[in-house]
Amino acid sequence: MKTLNDFNFNGKKALIRVDFNVPLNDEFQVTDDTRIKAAKPTIIKILEDGGSCVLMSHLGRPKGFQEEFSLRHIVKKVSEVIGVEVKFAGNCIGEEAEKAVAGLEDGEVLLLENLRFHEEEKLGDKNFAAQLAKHGDIYVNDAFGTAHRAHASTAIIAQNFPEKKCFGLLLAKEIESIAKVMETGEKPVTAVLGGAKVSSKITIIDNILDKIDHLIIGGGMTFTFIKAQGGSIGNSLVEDDKLDLAKEIMAEAKAKNVTIHLPVDSVIADAFANDANTKIVDVTKIPDDWMGLDAGPATQAKFAEVIAQSKTILWNGPLGVFEMPTFAKGTIALGDAIAEATKNGAFSLVGGGDSVAAVKQFGFESKVSYVSTGGGAMLESLEGKTLPGIAAILE
Ligand SMILES: Nc1ncnc2c1ncn2[C@@H]1O[C@H](COP(=O)(O)OP(=O)(O)OP(=O)(O)O)[C@@H](O)[C@H]1O
Numbered sequence: 366m367k368t369l370n371d372f373n374f375n376g377k378k379a380l381i382r383v384d385f386n387v388p389l390n391d392e393f394q395v396t397d398d399t400r401i402k403a404a405k406p407t408i409i410k411i412l413e414d415g416g417s418c419v420l421m422s423h424l425g426r427p428k429g430f431q432e433e434f435s436l437r438h439i440v441k442k443v444s445e446v447i448g449v450e451v452k453f454a455g456n457c458i459g460e461e462a463e464k465a466v467a468g469l470e471d472g473e474v475l476l477l478e479n480l481r482f483h484e485e486e487k488l489g490d491k492n493f494a495a496q497l498a499k500h501g502d503i504y505v506n507d508a509f510g511t512a513h514r515a516h517a518s519t520a521i522i523a524q525n526f527p528e529k530k531c532f533g534l535l536l537a538k539e540i541e542s543i544a545k546v547m548e549t550g551e552k553p554v555t556a557v558l559g560g561a562k563v564s565s566k567i568t569i570i571d572n573i574l575d576k577i578d579h580l581i582i583g584g585g586m587t588f589t590f591i592k593a594q595g596g597s598i599g600n601s602l603v604e605d606d607k608l609d610l611a612k613e614i615m616a617e618a619k620a621k622n623v624t625i626h627l628p629v630d631s632v633i634a635d636a637f638a639n640d641a642n643t644k645i646v647d648v649t650k651i652p653d654d655w656m657g658l659d660a661g662p663a664t665q666a667k668f669a670e671v672i673a674q675s676k677t678i679l680w681n682g683p684l685g686v687f688e689m690p691t692f693a694k695g696t697i698a699l700g701d702a703i704a705e706a707t708k709n710g711a712f713s714l715v716g717g718g719d720s721v722a723a724v725k726q727f728g729f730e731s732k733v734s735y736v737s738t739g740g741g742a743m744l745e746s747l748e749g750k751t752l753p754g755i756a757a758i759l760e
């Protein structure tokens with residue numbers, strides 16, 4: 366696996382695919398700079414070697430040129446985070462980009478305009494990739510968040526750099542963290558899967574059952590499993606067409622010696638609202654017209670015990686409707702337990718869109734071993750898929 370450390374960038378231009386697909390507010394200010402900070406070590410290493418950096422990224426899903434998706438909006442933030450004044454080219458290919466690249470000196474950083482202003486990016490167009498490839502001596506892929514896309518700048522472009530391509534430090538760290546859970550993790554390995562639906566996690570479950578010792582199931586997914594076992598779930602979220610599947614998963618887990626831990630109690634509500642009336646009941650005895658929206662205290666304690674005994678922990682998906690404070694306690698309790706286990710030496714990886722949001726919101730970011738910068742990319746990795754952005758460097 367070739368990484369940044371296999372190259373000396375002195376006098377070289379590094380063409381780096383980063384994932385600066387960051388959220389902006391109405392005033393086009395960056396509201397979460399995690400992905401920019403995450404790309405910093407790679408940029409700094411190249412500058413310290415005596416090279417220069419040409420950064421390319423997408424932002425959002427524009428249709429042709431749309432000013433609101435211009436990467437110009439983030440130049441100031443990137444300069445601030447990197448600590449170097451970042452130059453900008455108003456197009457990622459063509460004369461303007463080529464001129465800006467030609468004028469770039471060692472120690473300087475240039476950001477190119479949104480790759481997706483050209484539809485060729487998403488089409489994985491070879492000619493477009495070749496145009497981009499002109500901008501660098503060495504191609505560095507550091508965009509884990511976009512590694513599941515077989516686009517021109519993330520995968521196809523690598524063909525133009527047969528001997529001169531490598532993973533950036535961030536992408537290497539993401540690959541290593543996933544491997545720590547899926548391949549080399551110290552036992553017992555525990556996966557916590559929460560979130561809304563079984564259907565969106567089924568491929569993950571299928572893939573990880575061979576690799577883990579404990580599977581904690583929480584969140585909205587719970588109720589499909591409880592109903593499959595004959596429990597009463599009232600008005601809770603359920604996928605009736607997945608009841609047989611839930612039974613199959615339980616059987617498969619048993620056959621593979623994986624212990625499944627389901628909630629035992631639930632915080633139920635008479636409406637999907639923060640100020641709804643609530644009660645704590647046995648998760649298998651939810652009255653009609655009530656719905657389970659969070660893990661109850663007995664569940665929190667039970668899950669904490671499993672987590673405390675785990676040496677490797679993967680967390681994807683919240684345990685309740687954490688966006689509403691009334692139903693955030695289960696997710697917070699789980700975060701506390703994972704933080705404690707991490708302090709005691711366990712390796713913990715958090716990934717997936719909403720769990721990362723929850724981890725940041727409740728301040729667990731610095732208390733777990735690693736928080737992935739990938740949403741879809743992380744989920745596809747857990748599903749066991751080979752990500753095109755990673756494969757292109759390894760080929
Ligand atoms: N008991 C529940 N009933 C209904 N919704 C729930 C329940 N528990 C959790 N949720 C909701 O599930 C949503 C997250 O589900 P999702 O499957 O998208 O999570 P994720 O895996 O973290 O993120 P993603 O799949 O986007 O990467 C949250 O918005 C949360 O409110």
Ligand SMILES: O=C(O)[C@H](O)COP(=O)(O)O
Nearest residue numbers: 384386426510511740741
């Ligand atoms: O935020 C993400 O998940 C990545 O930047 C990929 O974006 P996309 O889903 O628009 O391809």
